Amino acid sequence: MSAENFNDLAAFVAVAKERSFTRAAAKQGVSQSALSQTIKALEARLGVRLLTRSTRSVSATEAGERLLRTLAPRFEEIEQELGALSALRDKPAGTVRITAGEHPAVSILQPALQRILPDHPDIHVEIVVDYGLTDIVAQGFDAGVRLGEQVAKDMIAVRIGPEMRMAVVGSPAYFATRPRPETPQDLTTHNCINIRLPTYGGLFAWEFERDGRELRVRVEGQVVVNHGAVRLASVLDGLGMAYVPEDQIVDHVASGRLIRVLEDWCAPFPGYHLYYPSRRHASPAFAVVLDALRTSDARKASARS
Template sequence: MRGSEFAELTAFAAVVEHHSFSRAAAHLGVTPSALSQTLRALEGRLGVRLINRTTRSVAPTQAGAKLAERLAPLLSELDASIHDVKSTRNAQSGLLRINLPRLACEYFITPLLGEFARAYPEIVLDIIIDDALTDIVAGRFDAGIRLGERLAQDVVAVKLGGELELMAVATPEYLAEHGIPATPNDLHQHRCINVRMPTSGAIYKWEFQKGRREFEVAVAGPLIVNDSTTAVHAAVDGVGIAYTFDLQVQRFIAAGKLKRVLEAWSPRFPGMYLYYPGRRQPPPTLKAFIDFVRKHVRS
């Protein structure tokens, strides 16, 4: 492959990743007009349109999507190879890109940032908070954090913390006024705070379990949010009943601001895992991060 062809493919991958010519150009350190010219050269050489561009959006065509799917792991592996070579010069320096949901960042990573920066001053952490199920290979991340049941089969995973439990909570004042639900079906008579799923955009159906029986309940109420932290604060303000993981509500329960309901029906989950692609050994910077997190986060 000639150098110009590699530059064209790298430019194309950046546009697909960032969904924007201006953001991709800034990432590559070129002007948007130069980037557009490079993409036109690639499309001309291949004889097919790869990108659909309007005033509002940038998206790959069907042919472009197929090329991007094949190209992403190749570029990721190339980046990793170059990163590994550079790491032999200084095993504790370089850029480390981590993709993780807000819950994991808030409770596992944010409390460690200061100490990690002091321990590894030459490592630059690029943390992307993302509640969607992003493909870390396609997004060219070094690692990610995700719930255990959402992990792919071909990754190496390191457990962070213990199990997580879903908890339905409301203020004592709300429950005094509206009553305490005895079963999940009673939620149909309550004001519930809904959460929109970041990946699908669908409203999350509340999951319950008792013994071997598992089922979902579609609830209704005065508020829909796409962030569980907002749902918890709304519950504290008396909006209604929220349903989220124990990590987010335990301090409010301990302070008497929230009260738990439907405890016998709440399911438990394996918890959060730090993971990375399993086809290669982690570079020294990632290994340093994994070892640091494992040391400081209780299993």
């Protein structure tokens, strides 16, 4: 196979997997128009249409799907073998792509990378903040970070964070005109800040547990957000009560900017895990990142004890 044909097939795989010329062009490092011409030329040589294009989307035809099923695993194997060659280098090198929610990206990934990247200048890490349950294989990620119960069974899951607790908080100004809730059911009479995440397919229900009794409360309020930082800013501004990870509000509670309620109903639960395909050979660069995240969890566990 000529280098030209190989590059054209790689371009087709990129577009078919991304279902977008724009995203595929960005990953390939070429212009959208150049990528479109490459696909047209490939279709002309093969004498069959591979992609169906519309103004909003791109999808593979029957022939395109067949070609993609054949090519995608082979290109992935080539990428893995090329990555494995870096093991022969004196220093680990390469790019590690990780998808994670905002909270673990800030509280777990960033501190770990701060420790290791200065000592590994040839390792590059791309973190994509995404609240959905991303298909890391289809989207070309090396790993993802999610809560333990959200990890698919066919993935290797490595704990990288301690147990977590949620907290219900409101500002002093908010509680100045409203009674503090004493049970989760009391929340139905309060102005609560909702968060909408694609993981849950709608508004996130607030979850509570005490003495083995579990409750899920659908709250209502004037504000709905889809971003943790906006949620925290809203509760600090007195727009309502919020249900947030405990570590995000400890300093605000200590300083008096926020008041915590229903603490005895907020039980700990399994924290964040890094997950990745069991059939994928870990590159040396990925192994360095994974080891840093494991070490980070061990340090936090030691600090708690």
